[in-house]
Amino acid sequence: xxxxxxxxxxxxxxxxxxAAYGGSRLPPVPGQQIGPNVFPMxxxxxxxxxxxxxxxxxxxxxxxxxxxxxxxxxxPEFEQRQAIGWGRGxxxxxxxxxxxxxxxxxxxxxxxxxxxxxxxxxxxALGARLRLAVxxxxxxxxxxxxxxxxxxxxxxxxxxxxxxx
Amino acid sequence: xxxxxxxxxLVLQTDVLLAILLASIxxxxxxxxxxxxxxxxxxxxVPVTFYLSPIAAVATIIAASAMAIFSGDIPGALxxxxxxxxxxxxxxxxxxxxxxxxxxxxxxxxVWFSALGGIAGTLSLMILAPPLAEMALSFSTYEYFWLAFLxxxxxxxxxxxSPVKAIASMLLGLLVSCIGIENPAGTPRFTFGVxxxxxxxxxxxxxxxxxxxxxxxRAMLNPEPPKLPYRRFGSIxxxxxxxxxxxxxxxxxxxxxxxxxxxxxxxxxxxxxxxxYSMSKRLSKEPEKFGTGHPEGLIEAGASNNAxxxxxxxxxxxxxxxxxxxxxxxxxxxxxxxxxPGPTLFTERASSMYALYIIFIIANILMIPLGIAxxxxxxxxxxxxxxxxxxxxVLLCAVGAFATxxxxxxxxxxxxxxxxxxxxxxxxxxxxxxVLGIVMGTMVEQNLVTSLIxxxxxxxxxxxxxVAAVLAAMTIAALLWPIGVRLRSWxxxxxxxx
Numbered sequence: 087x088x089x090x091x092x093x094x095x096x097x098x099x100x101x102x103x104x105a106a107y108g109g110s111r112l113p114p115v116p117g118q119q120i121g122p123n124v125f126p127m128x129x130x131x132x133x134x135x136x137x138x139x140x141x142x143x144x145x146x147x148x149x150x151x152x153x154x155x156x157x158x159x160x161x162p163e164f165e166q167r168q169a170i171g172w173g174r175g176x177x178x179x180x181x182x183x184x185x186x187x188x189x190x191x192x193x194x195x196x197x198x199x200x201x202x203x204x205x206x207x208x209x210x211a212l213g214a215r216l217r218l219a220v221x222x223x224x225x226x227x228x229x230x231x232x233x234x235x236x237x238x239x240x241x242x243x244x245x246x247x248x249x250x251x
Numbered sequence: 252x253x254x255x256x257x258x259x260x261l262v263l264q265t266d267v268l269l270a271i272l273l274a275s276i277x278x279x280x281x282x283x284x285x286x287x288x289x290x291x292x293x294x295x296x297v298p299v300t301f302y303l304s305p306i307a308a309v310a311t312i313i314a315a316s317a318m319a320i321f322s323g324d325i326p327g328a329l330x331x332x333x334x335x336x337x338x339x340x341x342x343x344x345x346x347x348x349x350x351x352x353x354x355x356x357x358x359x360x361x362v363w364f365s366a367l368g369g370i371a372g373t374l375s376l377m378i379l380a381p382p383l384a385e386m387a388l389s390f391s392t393y394e395y396f397w398l399a400f401l402x403x404x405x406x407x408x409x410x411x412x413s414p415v416k417a418i419a420s421m422l423l424g425l426l427v428s429c430i431g432i433e434n435p436a437g438t439p440r441f442t443f444g445v446x447x448x449x450x451x452x453x454x455x456x457x458x459x460x461x462x463x464x465x466x467x468x469r470a471m472l473n474p475e476p477p478k479l480p481y482r483r484f485g486s487i488x489x490x491x492x493x494x495x496x497x498x499x500x501x502x503x504x505x506x507x508x509x510x511x512x513x514x515x516x517x518x519x520x521x522x523x524x525x526x527x528y529s530m531s532k533r534l535s536k537e538p539e540k541f542g543t544g545h546p547e548g549l550i551e552a553g554a555s556n557n558a559x560x561x562x563x564x565x566x567x568x569x570x571x572x573x574x575x576x577x578x579x580x581x582x583x584x585x586x587x588x589x590x591x592p593g594p595t596l597f598t599e600r601a602s603s604m605y606a607l608y609i610i611f612i613i614a615n616i617l618m619i620p621l622g623i624a625x626x627x628x629x630x631x632x633x634x635x636x637x638x639x640x641x642x643x644x645v646l647l648c649a650v651g652a653f654a655t656x657x658x659x660x661x662x663x664x665x666x667x668x669x670x671x672x673x674x675x676x677x678x679x680x681x682x683x684x685x686v687l688g689i690v691m692g693t694m695v696e697q698n699l700v701t702s703l704i705x706x707x708x709x710x711x712x713x714x715x716x717x718v719a720a721v722l723a724a725m726t727i728a729a730l731l732w733p734i735g736v737r738l739r740s741w742x743x744x745x746x747x748x749x
Binding site: 088089091094098101102105108109112113114115118119120121122124125126128129130132133136137139140144145146147148149174175177178179180181182184185186188189192193197201204205206207208209211212213214218219222223226227230234237238239240241242 | 298299301302412413414415416418419422423425426429434435436438440441464467468469470471472475636637638639641642643645646647648649650653654657659662663665666667669670673677678679680695696699700703704707708733
């Protein structure tokens with residue numbers, strides 16, 4: 087998701103403005119000038135300023151220099167950012183979506199099943215063959231469960247499929 | 252002397268030694284995989300450290316981070332892909348050596364001079380920390396405010412991006428740290444009525460999201476890195492002693508620069524490597540050889556990044572101000588383990604501090620045999636398809652975040668910060684600056700507000716105390732530095748075109 091500096095700058099101005107306004111509305115500590123409102127207001131004002139500078143394209147030259155420097159130092163085929171279509175760009179959302187799935191499913195399905203689904207989906211999304219994805223989805227959850235639940239005593243929910251150990 | 256024996260007794264325990272060994276292997280493997288940085292390796296270790304004794308917990312962090320910084324050099328030298336950002340500065344040089352048919356020499360330099368640099372950094376930590384601790388005892392909130400602020404400014408300086416964007420990232424981090432009730436009045440701030448937000452955003456899940464999840468997100472779109480051809484290596488350490496003797500000056504310079512950059516709050520190993528490499532090139536007698544597989548720059552920068560790793564612990568242990576993102580994690584672990592950073596750590600828990608030095612030395616010595624073993628199996632490890640590693644990382648992000656507080660909200664935080672980190676990175680906003688903002692936000696605010704209350708809203712005391720004035724001057728210099736650089740580089744560029 088590559089946006090122009092103008093958009094990100096404007097977003098920062100808006101965010102800073104809201105933060106400063108929200109901060110200024112916080113109740114003060116009775117009998118004191120300085121309370122919880124000072125810091126958000128300072129930070130918000132700073133964000134507005136930075137956002138404005140970014141939107142105006144100030145400091146862009148440093149970025150180009152750093153990029154050129156990095157490109158000169160590493161393999162071109164790996165660092166290159168090719169244009170990616172929207173459909174494929176959405177693939178980037180698979181990892182956070184899997185984490186959301188974990189949050190909402192783990193108590194019902196249990197750790198082992200949820201983890202297996204996550205590993206299987208992620209492996210397929212990265213282009214794994216069945217031969218790799220299935221053993222990975224069977225093995226990794228068991229291993230992680232052993233380490234975290236048995237050794238580190240993290241209470242992982244059993245759900246539908248409690249671990250046999 | 253009894254403190255030293257006590258310290259040895261603390262370190263020479265089965266659980267501590269085992270923790271060092273396992274964390275070293277883990278750090279070596281994770282650091283060598285392209286895209287998985289030393290910070291991420293350390294962040295994913297945090298939930299494990301909950302369940303270890305304090306010394307063992309710190310030992311895992313030290314060992315894993317030191318190993319990961321070194322092993323990031325391996326794919327750099329063999330594939331021209333830096334395993335960690337700290338290796339990026341000299342990847343080209345190392346790869347040029349491999350192309351010349353000297354991969355053993357290149358990797359040997361990486362492991363040998365990394366270890367030496369790490370030991371030099373540790374010595375600096377041992378020498379610098381106690382006198383600074385004495386000085387720090389007289390610091391008040393004004394000094395702490397400037398120190399924390401200086402750390403944040405340095406973090407924006409080191410980002411290899413536009414300084415304006417780096418400052419914006421840092422401010423975003425500070426804004427995130429405003430969330431919750433941990434503020435001067437204890438009122439819920441920016442919580443929008445969500446109970447889970449009352450406690451604020453925990454730094455560790457945010458860190459895991461920014462560094463690990465966003466990396467997996469990038470992997471979804473980027474092509475898989477090329478496979479490493481199988482290769483048999485000759486002797487790795489052959490010729491290193493001779494190089495050590497030949498390049499004494501670059502080494503000393505690299506170590507010194509690394510140590511100085513490490514001690515500066517906010518600036519870490521990545522910065523050290525870049526500065527040292529360019530310094531080496533500028534001061535070398537044969538600058539024309541740089542980039543063609545010349546060992547000099549490799550030695551200097553390889554030593555520098557490992558030296559900065561150890562000295563980065565100086566501000567962390569003394570003031571609780573992280574030297575880089577890795578020590579930002581380490582500070583969290585220290586607090587959890589009751590080893591609260593501060594100058595008194597050196598007087599009251601002296602044996603723990605000595606134990607920490609010993610662990611650093613052990614880890615850096617261990618780096619040589621383990622590093623050589625890792626180089627030999629690197630072709631196997633680097634052949635592991637990405638589709639087998641990344642899914643496990645996603646799973647570990649979920650479980651690790653959950654384990655930090657047995658709370659599913661942390662997993663949501665990880666997902667959210669994964670997306671934030673990904674979008675920021677794509678648009679040139681350095682995420683490390685934001686992370687340091689999140690970690691240090693509460694501290695900056697507390698010291699700012701307490702100072703303002705003490706001075707009744709007057710800002711004069713921020714500049715009138717001697718140490719505060721020096722720190723203020725440094726901070727303002729850090730803020731104005733980019734403008735100065737800009738003005739200087741404008742002139743020569745306009746000259747030839749005229």
